[in-house]
Amino acid sequence: MVHFFLLTSQGHARRGQVRLRHSCLETPAFMPVGTIGAVKTMEPRDLERLDTRIILGNTFHLMLRPGLDVIEEHGGLHKFIGWNRSILTDSGGFQVFSLAKLRKIEDRGVTFRSPVDGAKIFMGPEESIQVQRVLDSDIAMVFDDCTPYPATRDETEASMLRSIDWAERSKQAFEGSENALFGIIQGGMYEDLRNLSLDRLTQIGFDGYAIGGLSVGEPKDEMNSILRFIAPRMPDATPRYLMGVGTPQDIVHGVACGIDMFDCVLPTRNARNGWLFTSTGAIKIRNSRYRKDTRPLDEHCNCPCCKNFSRAYLRHLYQINEPLYARLATLHNIEFYLDLMKRIRISIENQTFDELCRAYDVPLP
Amino acid sequence: MVHFFLLTSQGHARRGQVRLRHSCLETPAFMPVGTIGAVKTMEPRDLERLDTRIILGNTFHLMLRPGLDVIEEHGGLHKFIGWNRSILTDSGGFQVFSLAKLRKIEDRGVTFRSPVDGAKIFMGPEESIQVQRVLDSDIAMVFDDCTPYPATRDETEASMLRSIDWAERSKQAFEGSENALFGIIQGGMYEDLRNLSLDRLTQIGFDGYAIGGLSVGEPKDEMNSILRFIAPRMPDATPRYLMGVGTPQDIVHGVACGIDMFDCVLPTRNARNGWLFTSTGAIKIRNSRYRKDTRPLDEHCNCPCCKNFSRAYLRHLYQINEPLYARLATLHNIEFYLDLMKRIRISIENQTFDELCRAYDVPLP
Numbered sequence: 001m002v003h004f005f006l007l008t009s010q011g012h013a014r015r016g017q018v019r020l021r022h023s024c025l026e027t028p029a030f031m032p033v034g035t036i037g038a039v040k041t042m043e044p045r046d047l048e049r050l051d052t053r054i055i056l057g058n059t060f061h062l063m064l065r066p067g068l069d070v071i072e073e074h075g076g077l078h079k080f081i082g083w084n085r086s087i088l089t090d091s092g093g094f095q096v097f098s099l100a101k102l103r104k105i106e107d108r109g110v111t112f113r114s115p116v117d118g119a120k121i122f123m124g125p126e127e128s129i130q131v132q133r134v135l136d137s138d139i140a141m142v143f144d145d146c147t148p149y150p151a152t153r154d155e156t157e158a159s160m161l162r163s164i165d166w167a168e169r170s171k172q173a174f175e176g177s178e179n180a181l182f183g184i185i186q187g188g189m190y191e192d193l194r195n196l197s198l199d200r201l202t203q204i205g206f207d208g209y210a211i212g213g214l215s216v217g218e219p220k221d222e223m224n225s226i227l228r229f230i231a232p233r234m235p236d237a238t239p240r241y242l243m244g245v246g247t248p249q250d251i252v253h254g255v256a257c258g259i260d261m262f263d264c265v266l267p268t269r270n271a272r273n274g275w276l277f278t279s280t281g282a283i284k285i286r287n288s289r290y291r292k293d294t295r296p297l298d299e300h301c302n303c304p305c306c307k308n309f310s311r312a313y314l315r316h317l318y319q320i321n322e323p324l325y326a327r328l329a330t331l332h333n334i335e336f337y338l339d340l341m342k343r344i345r346i347s348i349e350n351q352t353f354d355e356l357c358r359a360y361d362v363p364l365p
Numbered sequence: 366m367v368h369f370f371l372l373t374s375q376g377h378a379r380r381g382q383v384r385l386r387h388s389c390l391e392t393p394a395f396m397p398v399g400t401i402g403a404v405k406t407m408e409p410r411d412l413e414r415l416d417t418r419i420i421l422g423n424t425f426h427l428m429l430r431p432g433l434d435v436i437e438e439h440g441g442l443h444k445f446i447g448w449n450r451s452i453l454t455d456s457g458g459f460q461v462f463s464l465a466k467l468r469k470i471e472d473r474g475v476t477f478r479s480p481v482d483g484a485k486i487f488m489g490p491e492e493s494i495q496v497q498r499v500l501d502s503d504i505a506m507v508f509d510d511c512t513p514y515p516a517t518r519d520e521t522e523a524s525m526l527r528s529i530d531w532a533e534r535s536k537q538a539f540e541g542s543e544n545a546l547f548g549i550i551q552g553g554m555y556e557d558l559r560n561l562s563l564d565r566l567t568q569i570g571f572d573g574y575a576i577g578g579l580s581v582g583e584p585k586d587e588m589n590s591i592l593r594f595i596a597p598r599m600p601d602a603t604p605r606y607l608m609g610v611g612t613p614q615d616i617v618h619g620v621a622c623g624i625d626m627f628d629c630v631l632p633t634r635n636a637r638n639g640w641l642f643t644s645t646g647a648i649k650i651r652n653s654r655y656r657k658d659t660r661p662l663d664e665h666c667n668c669p670c671c672k673n674f675s676r677a678y679l680r681h682l683y684q685i686n687e688p689l690y691a692r693l694a695t696l697h698n699i700e701f702y703l704d705l706m707k708r709i710r711i712s713i714e715n716q717t718f719d720e721l722c723r724a725y726d727v728p729l730p
Contacts, residue, residue, distance in 0.1 A: 037682075066656070292438045304408070322401065322405045323691055327408070
């Protein structure tokens with residue numbers, strides 16, 4: 001189950017709440033990615049202190065390692081990883097298509113080889129949902145066929161229709177669960193196919209709807225064009241989730257189109273690579289200009305990294321490959337994203353979101 | 366300056382307090398090693414929560430990276446690394462002898478090549494103390510000549526006498542500092558040379574005395590024999606520090622001989638390598654027997670790792686090379702060592718230290 005409350009809106013932008021089994025999300029919300037049972041370098045209590053309400057887990061990776069039996073033994077993913085707030089899991093579809101080897105795709109599902117040990121694995125909608133039920137995610141995602149980019153109209157339509165069939169079977173397999181199940185809109189770069197996908201999914205009926213198949217290699221204006229087309233057409237009464245997006249500008253743009261939820265590896269991955277977001281622009285911490293810089297990363301930031309350490313210290317930790325670097329950088333970049341979401345929410349409440357869009361060079365739809 | 370208060374004793378074992386500029390140590394005390402400006406994976410607040418009072422920094426490593434000018438710009442090592450409690454720095458002597466290339470050893474000091482960038486560096490007693498003064502360590506160590514093992518009596522005597530000369534020059538260079546300077550007893554495996562070294566050092570006069578040149582490759586019974594000989598002869602009124610030692614058993618043995626302070630990389634390095642100390646023996650976390658083990662590492666441990674996570678989760682993090690593993694394991698092993706020291710202190714207060722020695726198979730001297 002999921003309860004969505006729309007508190008206020010400005011244009012398409014929505015300020016709401018998503019009440020889940022383990023926590024209440026203030027939307028628009030950002031979900032840090034904890035691929036294999038941990039947001040890299042973070043303890044759950046660290047994420048709680050930043051007021052993270054929900055994290056993402058990857059079904060595909062967790063199924064391979066530690067294996068579903070291990071998580072089942074603990075009574076679900078929350079207990080296994082020591083996180084008492086909400087979890088959204090993807091269906092594994094995207095990873096099966098992007099990471100697994102020797103795939104064989106049929107209507108009943110996909111057969112592939114494990115990239116960890118080469119074992120032959122079959123996964124269809126029933127299997128994916130069964131795994132997500134054991135994980136006990138607050139929000140499960142339907143198993144979908146991920147249309148590659150580029151793809152012809154015929155390829156895209158066939159793939160989208162298979163995803164609809166799998167969405168229907170996913171819903172049946174989810175019957176009786178206390179958690180929420182989201183449908184995923186496919187249809188590539190074709191507006192009419194996106195529309196058809198949305199129609200068919202709303203006929204089946206889900207607790208929320210996601211836009212899949214964007215940010216998969218297409219030019220940014222194609223992505224934005226599809227987003228501007230489909231997001232405002234999504235049901236008003238349920239949460240809208242844009243999968244795998246994106247930069248701060250992308251997120252502001254998504255909100256302007258009516259999106260409520262986002263996830264992306266960008267803040268956490270960039271942190272580890274030395275790319276730090278600040279209120280005055282990005283900092284590449286390896287740069288020698290920071291060698292003796294005693295200032296915090298961002299004077300306006302309240303994260304434990306900015307409160308306690310200098311740019312010079314962070315650069316030093318980065319240079320010597322000290323694991324503490326990745327931790328401090330991750331704390332900071334997550335705080336930056338969560339703070340961005342907070343500023344977005346406040347601006348919608350104050351009806352000043354259009355100003356924020358201008359500051360991020362985002363056209364109002 | 367340093368103030369040492371002997372609270373109580375049992376046999377040679379001493380229960381005391383060492384008051385330093387930034388904190389008061391309850392002794393016997395263990396000092397985690399933060400080689401290059403961080404106890405690997407740990408934030409200062411993590412160490413504070415474990416009630417760590419003092420950490421060790423390595424002069425040699427810090428001088429090479431980030432470089433003394435960077436630390437000076439921050440106003441010392443405490444401010445650079447964000448740690449408000451005490452710091453002990455070694456003199457760099459041990460590293461110059463064990464890590465640097467192309468050494469040229471003369472009476473005035475040692476010329477060597479930086480292992481980081483090949484630059485030619487000279488370090489003598491005056492240079493080492495000057496660096497440690499800029500670091501502003503609560504406890505600085507004299508620059509010493511590290512006698513290798515094995516060494517003949519003549520070699521050992523010459524090396525020890527050079528160390529005495531350097532100790533005298535170190536003290537002169539330290540003149541006027543508000544911090545404490547410890548002398549280092551050398552003399553290899555020769556009791557009379559150890560005794561002579563101690564005599565000469567106490568004639569010069571230091572704020573505390575350390576035993577150097579043990580745990581450098583010699584058989585354990587040789588180490589214990591020298592320790593049992595020299596430790597009880599060290600001055601009563603000042604702290605006694607056994608450098609680079611050791612296992613829990615070694616520490617109990619050191620305390621039994623009258624040692625107050627210890628440092629060792631063992632708990633932190635072993636943590637990263639998957640070796641975890643528990644009240645019921647060591648756990649090698651990679652072992653498949655822990656794959657589905659939902660119990661904490663150690664039921665009697667109060668560290669954040671044991672309070673929140675299962676052995677199976679730790680093993681999973683270890684198997685996927687997740688940086689969070691090293692952090693949780695380090696938290697646990699440091700807590701184990703600090704808890705060992707607490708149990709030692711309480712047992713001396715209660716005059717039951719002899720029972721603790723028996724439990725660790727340590728002969729009473």
